[in-house]
Amino acid sequence: MEILKRICEELSKDEDADLTVLKMSTLSYLTDYFVIATADSNVQMKAMRDRVVDLLKEKKHPILFYDKNTDHDWTIVDAEEIVIHIFTKQAREFYDLESLWSDAQKVDPYEEGEA
Numbered sequence: 001m002e003i004l005k006r007i008c009e010e011l012s013k014d015e016d017a018d019l020t021v022l023k024m025s026t027l028s029y030l031t032d033y034f035v036i037a038t039a040d041s042n043v044q045m046k047a048m049r050d051r052v053v054d055l056l057k058e059k060k061h062p063i064l065f066y067d068k069n070t071d072h073d074w075t076i077v078d079a080e081e082i083v084i085h086i087f088t089k090q091a092r093e094f095y096d097l098e099s100l101w102s103d104a105q106k107v108d109p110y111e112e113g114e115a
Contacts (some may be wrong), residue, residue, distance in 0.1 A: 001109075003061050003075050004033060004082055009086075009111040010051045011037045014044060022097075022104035028095040034101065035109075038092050045086050052084055061072045 004021070011017050018038040025032040039045035049066065056063050056079050064078040073091035077084040085097060098106075 001033075002036070003056075003059060003079075003111045005053055006055055006059070007035055007079075007082060011035065011048055011086075013051070014039065014048060017039060017048070018092075018097060021107050021109045022101055023107045024101070024104055027104055029102065031078075031083045033107075033109075034104070035082060035084045036092070036097055037084070037086045038091070039086055039091055040107050041087070042070055042072075045075055045088065048086050049075050049077060049084075050052060066081070073078065 008021065009021055010020055014037075016038060019037040023032070023078040024034055024038070027032070032085075037048060041047055053063065053066055056077070060074070062080050064080060066077040067075040073088040074095065075086050087095065
């Protein structure tokens with residue numbers, strides 16, 4: 001899926017993004033993928049979110065919701081079949097989505113689009 005790859009490329013521009021992609025389609029009817037990333041600060045989180053939103057708008061990909069606040073430890077961009085979660089390090093450890101959704105398959109977004 002090309003848009004998934006492009007989202008991951010945008011998030012990976014931040015060296016410490018610690019990117020994880022979970023395939024949710026076999027566990028949930030709500031979305032196909034969770035993309036989880038880490039930001040070092042709220043400023044970096046906003047920049048990451050803005051790059052993803054700009055990409056989605058440029059590609060005319062639907063955005064159902066994105067958090068416009070900049071003072072939280074977790075922000076979400078809901079792009080229909082892909083939900084992007086950007087956390088501070090502390091929030092990512094606290095919410096631990098990877099463990100919460102441990103039944104979800106971790107995928108390489110650069111290979112996933114080939115299927």
